[in-house]
Amino acid sequence: MTQDEVEYEALPENSPIFASLLAGAFAGVAEHAVMYPVDSIKTRMQILQPTPQAVYSGVINAASRISTTEGARTLWRGVNSVIVGAGPAHALHFATYEFAKDAFGGNKAGHHPLAAAGGGACATIAHDALMNPFDVIKQRMQVHGSVYRSIAECASKVYKAEGLRAFYISYPTTLTMTIPFQSIQFATYEYLRKVLNPSGNYDPMTHIMAGGVAGGVAAATTTPLDVAKTLLQTRGESKDIRIRNCNGLFEAWKLIYQRQGLAGFSKGLQPRILSHMPSTAICWSVYEYGKFLLTRESLDKQPIMT
Incomplete structure (x- = not known):
């Protein structure tokens, strides 16, 4: 076998973790940073009891009103939190995924959706444990009227007022959402990748x-869970005593249903899909390109086998 016949999908045995860590870190930062303004709009649209100034009819309406009344920079408020957290969190995420997928038999010839889904589930448990506090800070800074000037100030004030629990109150709900989200995403991605590109060669x-x-499929499916997560992560900014005392997924769902009915579970669906489709495409593209480059560099240093 020559160097050209080695598929980049199966990373060289001497550097799988390093390649996955580095490629995953770049992918995570790219994914979150590019689509951050749409994510900010999604957060505001999911707030259970928004201020009158923060009630929007759609993504375009929200972007226009926020930009004209608060300044375009407001759409980027809190982006530093995800940039700081996304690199190491996604590095851990993709390294765990590659290890778990291989352990479950996902690198064998043919389609293995269960292996890909299982790898995605393992990856998200590790990722969310590290990322959850950064996500809480991000959403606290995204809400209308946020007074936090930096992620350090936000983290400090939230900790002093609500304790360490505030950063992980949504973790069980986050896992309840992200495990199916990542399982659906990874299984769908791996299936489509093999259908569209049976050869396994690098194809952007x-x-x-x-x-x-x-x-897009994973985002639409898990939106009701995301609405509950947003409520839990921003509860400390609400003046409503029931929202402030909400302690879990089912309590959040009950409150959402009482206040907004079934429609409340689809709040933010449009911006959530609009943000996840391009961001996930960017994430996978950057990740696969990173793997491709790192694998080529590794192979260039190896002797050619005939």
Whole structure:
């Protein structure tokens, strides 16, 4: 076998973790940073009891009103939190995924959706344990009227007022959402990638298309869980005593249903899909490109086998 016959999908045995860590870190930062303004709009649209100034009819309406009344920079408030957290969290995420997928038999020939889904589930448990506090800070800074000037100030004030629990009150709900989200996303992505590109050679368009569809499907499916997560992560900013004392997924769902009915569970669906489709496409594209480059560099240093 020559160097050209080695598929980049199966990373060289001497550097799988390093390649996955580095590629995953770049992918995570790219994913979150590019689509951050849409994520900010999604958070505001999911707030259970918004201020009158923060009630929007759609994504375009929200972007226009926020930009004109608060300044365009407001849409980027809190982005530093996800940039700081996304690198190491996604590095851990993809390294765990590659290890688990291989352990479950996902790198064998053919389609293995259960292996990909299982790898995605393992990856998200590790990722969310590290990322959850950063996500709480991000959403606290995204809400209308946020007074926090930096992520350090936000973290300090939230900790002093609500304790360490505030950063992990949503963790069980986050896992309840992200495990199916990542399982659906990874299984859909791996299936489409192999259907669109049976040869397994590096093909950017395949990763963009498969990643975009996978992200959109996973986002739409798990939106009701995301609405509950937003309520739990921003509860400390509410003046409503029931929201401030909400302690878990089912209590959050009950409150959402009482206040907004079934429609409340689809709040933020449009911006959630709009943000996840391109961000997931970007994430997978950057990740696969990183693997491709790192694998080529590794192979270039190895003697050619005939």
